[in-house]
Each structure stands twice: as C-alpha cells, then as structure tokens.
Amino acid sequence: MTSLRHRFRNVVTSEEELRTVVGQPPERSVAKVIQIIDEYARRFIAHAPFVFVASAGADGMVDVSPKGDPVGFVKVLDDRTLAIPDRLGNRRLDTLRNVLINPNIGLIFVIPGVTYTLRVSGRAIIVRDLELRETLAVNQKLPDHVLVVDVLHVLSHCPKCMVRSGLWQPDAWPDTSGLPSFAEMLVAHGKLAQTVEEMQAIIDSGNRERLY
Structure with missing residues (x-):
C-alpha cells in the first residue's frame, strides 16, 4: 500500500477530505437504509436470478462471488433471514471458507433489465439442515x-451505474470479438497442460452435467 501511495501526489486519507469535494448525502439516501427484509425487498429478491456475494478472509482480502439460479432462488425465511443455496462449482469454496473465519458478508441482487439493485449486509453461517x-x-x-444470512442492513441502489454502463442496452454493448474465452484464460493463468480446445x-x- 505504501508503494502505491508513492505513485500519486494527491491521495485522500480521510472522510473529511471526501466530504469537502462531494458534500453530505441527501436525507433520502440516509433514510432509505432499513434493518429488515420488508415487502418491497421481498418482491425484489423474489424476482432476482442473480446475486453477488462479498466476503473477507482472516487476512482481510475481499472476495466477490457471483451466484445465479432460477428466479427467486434466494429464499426469505423471515424478515431478518435469507437462505442462499451453494451449487456445484469449482470446489474452491472461497465464500464458505471466508465465512468460517469472518461472518460478515454483503449482497447485491440483480434483475435483468432493471436498472436499480438491492443491497443487503449481514452475518452468515453455513448450514446443512436437510x-x-x-x-x-x-x-x-x-x-x-x-x-444463511442474518440481515442487518437493506437498501436500494440508484440506477446511475446501470444507465452509465448501458448494461441492459444491447446497442451499447462492447464488441467482444477480441475477448479471450474462459478456456483460454484458464489455460493461460493456470499454466495448464490441456489445450484450449480440451479445456x-x-x-x-x-x-x-454439473449445474446441480
């Protein structure tokens, strides 16, 4: 971090410096945070086929893992509790291993075509109840x-990032002809013996065969 700071002349180190430039948030931005999954949050989650899950390990390294499934796959057990299934994957278990050490997690629910998102923060445990x-x-x-997440904070996030990115506007999507395939990245980053075609x-x- 010290070496990174040496690369720049004007590094912000306090909230006071941030506020001098940005100012204070409007009251509606502060008041919109609630502590429960209310009717409106329930309806959003029920329509969401995708959620980003942020967690951190003992060393403070933050991981963000995407989770996707049929619409409404995250279950609202009650107004303070969510359940997120862990499906078959690469067996790295980054999120689960982090939660064993640090239960704090953050969620961003995304609905295709909808320009605002729902953010949830809380503490999680891992369960196997049949x-x-x-x-x-x-x-x-x-x-x-x-x-299973004990919900602490819930808030809707404004559409500006979606509007700027053109995420749901096909005409604004980038040309991906030069994009490496997932197989190419795996072979290159992992220095794998398999060819790209084999991967x-x-x-x-x-x-x-291994979606579920």
Whole structure:
C-alpha cells in the first residue's frame, strides 16, 4: 500500500477530505437504509436470478462471488433471514471458507433489465439442515450447503451505474470479438497442460452435467 501511495501526489486519507469535494448525502439516501427484509425487498429478491456475494478472509482480502439460479432462488425465511443455496462449482469454496473465519458478508441482487439493485449486509453461517436443503432443490438435486444470512442492513441502489454502463442496452454493448474465452484464460493463468480446445470441452461438459 505504501508503494502505491508513492505513485500519486494527491491521495485522500480521510472522510473529511471526501466530504469537502462531494458534500453530505441527501436525507433520502440516509433514510432509505432499513434493518429488515420488508415487502418491497421481498418482491425484489423474489424476482432476482442473480446475486453477488462479498466476503473477507482472516487476512482481510475481499472476495466477490457471483451466484445465479432460477428466479427467486434466494429464499426469505423471515424478515431478518435469507437462505442462499451453494451449487456445484469449482470446489474452491472461497465464500464458505471466508465465512468460517469472518461472518460478515454483503449482497447485491440483480434483475435483468432493471436498472436499480438491492443491497443487503449481514452475518452468515453455513448450514446443512436437510429440511432447508430440500426446499432449495432444483431438478430434485439438493445443495450440499446453504449460506444463511442474518440481515442487518437493506437498501436500494440508484440506477446511475446501470444507465452509465448501458448494461441492459444491447446497442451499447462492447464488441467482444477480441475477448479471450474462459478456456483460454484458464489455460493461460493456470499454466495448464490441456489445450484450449480440451479445456473448452471440459467446460462444456460441466455446463451440461454439473449445474446441480
């Protein structure tokens, strides 16, 4: 961090400096934070097929993991509790390992075509209760683990970032012709012995056979 600061001349180090430039938030931005999953938050979560989950390990390193499933896959157990199924993946278990050490997590729920998002912060535990896992089954396949979140803060996030990015506007989407494939990145970053074609076949097989 020290070496990074040496690269720049004007580094902000206090909230006072931030406020001098930006000013204070309007009252509505402060008042919109609630401590429960109310009717409006429930309706948003019920329509969301995608959520970003942020967690941090013992060393403070922050990880953000995307989770996606059929619409409404995150279950509202009550107005203070959410349940997020952990589906088959790469077995890194970054989020779950972090939660074992540091229970604090943050969530951003995303709905395609909707320009605002829902942010939730809280503390999580990992559970394997059969009854709960059964309610989260897809194609009769149960998740091995469920991330259960004790909700502390809930707030809606304004549309500006979505509007600026043109995320839901196909005409604004970038040209991806020069984008490396997932297989190319895996082979390059992992220095793997497989060819890109072989890795692509592995990925395609996993997408067909290991979704649940």
